[in-house]
Amino acid sequence: xxxxxxxxxxxxxxxxxxxxxxxxxxxxxxxxxxxxxxxxxxxxxxxxxxxxxxxxxxxxxxxxxxxxxxxxxxxxxxxxxxxxxxxxxxxxxxxxxxxxxxxxxxxxxxxxxxxxxxxxxxxxxxxxxxxxxx
Numbered sequence: 027x028x029x030x031x032x033x034x035x036x037x038x039x040x041x042x043x044x045x046x047x048x049x050x051x052x053x054x055x056x057x058x059x060x061x062x063x064x065x066x067x068x069x070x071x072x073x074x075x076x077x078x079x080x081x082x083x084x085x086x087x088x089x090x091x092x093x094x095x096x097x098x099x100x101x102x103x104x105x106x107x108x109x110x111x112x113x114x115x116x117x118x119x120x121x122x123x124x125x126x127x128x129x130x131x132x133x134x135x136x137x138x139x140x141x142x143x144x145x146x147x148x149x150x151x152x153x154x155x156x157x158x159x160x
Contacts, residue, residue, distance in 0.1 A: 058108050059088030066091040070101050073112025077101055083151060085142040092130075092142065092151055100155060102130055104140045113137070115158055123152040130155070 027035075049055060060066050063082040070077045070093045079093040079101070090104040100115040113132045120131035120139065128148045131139035144151055 055108060058105060058110070060084050060091050060103065060110070061088060063091075066093060066103060069103050069110050070112055073103065073110070074101060074114060077112075083144050083147055086145060087143060090140055090142050092128075092144070094154065100158060102132065102140075104137070106137065111137070115155065117158060119155060119158055121152055121155040123148060128152055128155075 060069065063084060066082050066084050067079050069091075070079055077093070077099070078095050080096045081094040082091060083093075084091045090102065093101045093103065095101070100119075102113050102115055103110050104113075105111075113134070115130070115132065118133040120129075120133065122129040126143055126145050126148045127141050128144050128151060129139050129141040142148075
């Protein structure tokens with residue numbers, strides 16, 4: 027390798043390390059999770075303006091949440107890339123219960139069904155979603 031090539035290689039490595047450091051300082055990337063019910067409530071209000079959750083359950087891994095408001099509407103929060111999206115659930119919702127796991131599909135092609143680990147309360151939420159599909 028010539029001195030010019032070595033200088034180019036060194037500059038490239040420094041540039042890559044700088045961009046990685048900058049991305050970390052800006053909070054980009056990473057493993058995004060819902061930490062608690064309060065964060066789920068805030069995300070729900072951002073997704074659907076005026077959505078006032080009366081009940082909230084967060085997946086044990088923090089990858090999603092289900093919320094129900096005082097009007098009986100159900101909202102699914104789920105990760106989509108490094109952000110969360112919210113979808114109001116309706117009669118097109120597909121829900122499948124498997125012990126503590128509830129798999130929910132919105133019928134949208136861009137959002138594959140998601141499986142949430144809701145623990146012992148999965149059955150209660152599955153019954154609530156069943157009412158939507160009738």
